[in-house]
Amino acid sequence: MATGRTHRPATRSRGIPEATVARLPLYLRALTALSERSVPTVSSEELAAAAGVNSAKLRKDFSYLGSYGTRGVGYDVEYLVYQISRELGLTQDWPVVIVGIGNLGAALANYGGFASRGFRVAALIDADPAMAGKPVAGIPVQHTDELEKIIQDEGVSIGVIATPAGAAQQVCERLVAAGVTSILNFAPTVLSVPDGVDVRKVDLSIELQILAFHEQRKAGELAAAGTVVPAVAARQESAAVRRGTAVGQESVADQGPDGDVPAVMPT
């Protein structure tokens, strides 16, 4: 998904592979659901299905955390929930600041995902003086001038950037200077940060472009092999025709040197 990953050195942190870390939240979600249904134990096969991964992969992932399963039985749900939460650092409180309270920033502030799992919205920050004091999701928006003070007072180490692309790098630098060491970036820009600071990027435009690539490929392929097509392909073909696209050859509608600019701008 989206957005993908990012440009972290990906130095295997404490022996746990980066790919495994990225899947732990997935397992945790599936396990939490089981926990609510009071399921006591679960096999790697069942849990893998619920998380949408291969069971061998899941077992190998868990092996990095230690041996928490019982052969012939499976894994203890509650225990595993606790171990993964601890490994991810979710047993402690993580204050988070959101910078840039436009459409996206407001949506994030209202997002239930922040409240759960130990993440707490410590502050909402926007550069527009007119926004100051206005409550969003029950939290009053504060002006950018307060940024440094808030971060230090609340001990914030995680920042979310939801500003326009043009402001992102500057905001990033102020966050880092004030003590933030992890950033979730929604602005469509490459952020440069000093060593020791983690950046993860979420970019809707990029996700859509990747999907478009695969769509185009699907359309082209099935036109080339006009043979026995599955139902999905058949529908896709008719859709392409409806769209007025020459299936199998790119619609080289020379739209000129595509003049649209900063691609995407949250807010």
Added chain:
Amino acid sequence: MATGRTHRPATRSRGIPEATVARLPLYLRALTALSERSVPTVSSEELAAAAGVNSAKLRKDFSYLGSYGTRGVGYDVEYLVYQISRELGLTQDWPVVIVGIGNLGAALANYGGFASRGFRVAALIDADPAMAGKPVAGIPVQHTDELEKIIQDEGVSIGVIATPAGAAQQVCERLVAAGVTSILNFAPTVLSVPDGVDVRKVDLSIELQILAFHEQRKAGELAAAGTVVPAVAARQESAAVRRGTAVGQESVADQGPDGDVPAVMPT
């Protein structure tokens, strides 16, 4: 980043590696910026810096598209913009439907990134009858009953799911049955789809949890090696202390079997 990636078979599509496809939008963005500044050519070194990647990787990526560079000079910006756009299928129109117009769905509808690059919001769909007809981002919201008709009439092949987790799988099935073959999923659920359908997932909660993992690791490491710490680490340490966290050993505040549920819920 967030966005993470997803669970696609990742079968190298037409010879272009999946990892390369994921970077093409990045290059395109950097190139578009250069194009606006009327820069005629750019070297792999410069462009790589702008896109935040290694120059060797960039050259190899471009080599999959063909040989569009000139040795001793670099790449022609305009030409490359065109070639990448074409490769990604951005020279054609992609109608998109957004299902679930809550906070997040509304933010997506307003998102500039949809409008640019050939993506057009063909319809906004919500299950709440009270929403029907209400304009969001200038587009009237339509009821879920219309979903199939809209998709077929407009020839939509890309759908965006921004519903609560509980509704996502059902919405997904309806989208696929109506002809959608690419889905961008914001709901915190594993979607199961038939072969031939691409799913990409964006999960804010997962991104935050991955950041938390690295934060915790950083805090633990620097406590272990109380030696010469860079400025960033020093700030992090004091932040951890401020937060009341025992640096170097997990705060085993047994919060019980963490009762919070569906982790995250957009809307």
Added chain:
DNA sequence: CTATCTTTGTGCACGCGTTCACAAAGACAT
């Protein structure tokens, strides 16, 4: 206590992606 059956944990091999390092290609100057 022994046998059987289930399920974990992992050794091994394979493939993709990244990076290095350099030869080939072409621009540009003389």
Added chain:
DNA sequence: ATGTCTTTGTGAACGCGTGCACAAAGATAG
């Protein structure tokens, strides 16, 4: 026309991640 200098394009080595397949572990039944 020849030489120099820059930058591309890619062969080759390496490392991470994935998946297979199976031995070891333990539960359970007899």
